[in-house]
Amino acid sequence: MRELGFHGVTVRFGTGRSALTAVDGVDLTVPAGSVVGLVGESGSGKSTLAKAAVGLVPTSGGEIRLDGAALRTRRDRRRLQMVFQDPYASLDPRMSIGASIAEAIPGRVGRADRAAEVSRLLELVDLDPARARSLPSGLSGGQRQRVALARALAARPDVVLADEITSALDVSVQGSVLNLVRDLRRQLGLTMLFISHNLAVVRYVSDVIAVMYLGRIVEAGPAEQVLTEPRHPYTRTLLDAAPRFDAGLDDPVPADSPLLDDEPPSPHDPPPGCRFHRRCPIGPLTTPERTICVEQDPQAGAADRPHRAACHFASEPIQSEVPAP
């Protein structure tokens, strides 16, 4: 397992007026043997970042490196493997699960070795090796996702990118897949970029958490620290919005302030300055003197702030005082 690094990675779609920068100069390191959780809302570019890493979408800038060496060829990119969100779409319905896994085994391997490897992988993901010949249609969602994990591992990757692998699953199954991810990590020392919109899920498996907003990483740091002492108000907003048993809807959080924009901004036309400023509970809409948020992009200098936060006020603790509704 080796270290995966994103260095100023940019992905653009379309041209002219419909152009869209889905990923905008992302720097992110996934250290060898650790799990980095990437959180963000839909449209924040987190899946696009993973797809760019494995070569499913072309990058228009920056570099993706493995232990410092840039990935260029298709062969290089096979060192990264991806597990997709929907296990009902990611397995060929006409191929037995054994064949799907075997296909990813690199190099020329004899028939017997191949079968043995498939059995080993199926066992690794807690599936009965005798099922290698069954078609995906006979499997439940959780079992399919195990097969998809086994296929990714078959390629002997240096890094596994897991893109929302539990969000298409029922809750009772989601737990077992998360347990599996943790077990595999312990057994194999897996290096992993774990993408999810669900903070609690990411927290459960990750050592490091990176938060993405409108194509940029706005905060990244050790998981527990990011969750207990977030430095970016967006992380705070995400944490406050996550449903929990110990707080009701009536317990106001700063982001409930009626002064703020209800709608996420369009990625086609990101706001000037800080991209979060119109939804920011500590930004110019609640604290008018903070005009710097509208004028200056906090991305510059983020590296020097705690948690590399893209916020001008990252060094101040986020106020927990709630504006009157």
Add this chain to the structure above:
Amino acid sequence: MRREHWRAALRNPVGATAAVLLFALAVLAVVAPMLWGDAAEETDPAALSQGSTGEHLLGTDALGRDILLRVLVATRYSLGLALLATAISVLVGVLLGVLPAVLGRRSGRMVVAAVNLAVAFPALLLALFFAVVFGVGARGAVLAIGAAGAPSFARLVQTTVSSVAGRDFVAAARVAGVGRFRLVTRHLLPNAGEPLVVNATVMAGSALLAFAGLSFLGLGVQPPAYDWGRLLGEGLDRIYLNPAAALAPGIAVVAAGLAFTLLGESIAQVVGLRAARLGQAPADGSPATEPAPEAPAAPAAAAGRQPDSDAVLAVEGLRVGFPGAGPDGWTYPVDGVDLSVRRGETVGIVGESGSGKSLTALSVARLAPEHAVVTADRLDVAGIPLGGVGGSTDDAELRRKLGTRLAMVFQDPMTSFNPSMRVGWQLAEVTRVHEGQGRRAALARAVDRLRTVRVPAAQRRAHQYPHEFSGGMRQRAMIAMGLMSEPELIIADEPTTALDVTVQRQVLRLLKDVQRETGAAVVLISHDIAVVAQLCQRIVVMYAGRVVEELPAGRLDQAAHPYTRALLGSVPDLTTDRDEPLTTIPGRPPDPSDRPAGCSFAPRCSFADDACRADPRLAVVAPGQRAACWHPRLGPGPEATSGELSTLPGGVKRA
């Protein structure tokens, strides 16, 4: 499953005709040249250009050869040429069709453009052009027709392949390092194959016609060889003397063409059927037989509870059946649900997919799928008794009442709005239909309701189309639509599942405000127990078509049913211990057509014993809390029990 579809296809007239015709043609093609090959070449100088006689049933040609025999013998050559030409079309078409998937983006586009250009020319024109290029004769004609059919086939392959190429498993194979050619042969073509087979068959029919045309024009088969087209050409010269000489080959061409087309048609039916089945829940068999709407075993556990006069929703013994594979020919995804919601109450229904929670809601709103049969001992919605009405929704008065007193909010607000109609007008339509309000007044009310749900700039946004709204705003508009009349009950079916967490919070808060301001009762259906717990006072947990537990939201930590506890333990939240494995539930929910007797959860439950073979009823375990379990868990919360609940250690196989 596959075989029985084909058998069914054979039984219907189209399939049967195709099969009989093809069989006859195949036999003729094999047998006729062997039996009559020589006889058909035999010239009879004594009988030149005769009409129908006893000896020559369809007469003779200019050299005195028997026309009937010649038509029969020509079967092999005509069909052979047509099939050969089709094979060429298919081969070239598939090659051209998959090229864009194999080549890079730029060269792929060139191929697509070239094929599109070729498709613009009529096939017969292309065939004539190629016939001249390749030279007159059978070989030239085969090549010409083959080449002429290729572009349209290539176009088809391109579309089907590119639709398959967009699916995740192809991306997964690419990431796994599968080469381009293997990608095409193992993933793209097999999954695009069915429509191609159908079209190839139909194409064989048209190739046959094209051949007859070319030969008729003298561009195809040259003497002494002969096919139906040439026989037709020869016969046509003397059509006034001996019509049979022209009609016989003509009929042969039509019959063979028909056989191929009908075959394609039947394959399409079988394939289409299978494709349709993939999309929907298994519900085969004919709904002709009425179900035996047997009442649930007992007046379901109403013991200890009086029918509530203050209820806006009172459901007892609700069953929703589909014709299916159950023991009595029916499956019941919802199988005896009791539910009551008081005025102004918020109730959450939680369950996994397949638990019947959405179907319960749809049945209450009389929106259950058409072939579903809804029965209930009691089904009162907002004071309207729907219990005995069975399946008929024709009662306009009833629908109007229901429409004004009940509001539904669905998961995907994009599909619940008409994309070509401005949002404001769609909202206005509700009151115009139900209350006969004028356009202007209705629109004014729509704007007002949009304001109620805090859509910014409501006046302006009322004139926008649904696609101009973000997901959260669309969901707000959906709620506003429910508020157009004064609903007593709002049923929200997974209203926030498609939304981001920050937006989810806004929508849930909005629902709460609406409930508070209008006094309407809210039923929130969700797979996420945490979401439900935030909004609702009371929580109803469903499993395998039944309610297994009903409890106040505040008592979730005292959940009595092992399933409820497992659900709570399997979802990590921001306080979950990261060093402990999450609770998992072994196995999977039972198929609705094959539920175990007694408690449906027993096979997955670590507390199950012999007692669980009997049906558990909802019984009071604590004030306001009822559970359908023989071994209700009492006492401390789910976290404490996660050890005894089937937490699987890493090495155990999960079947």
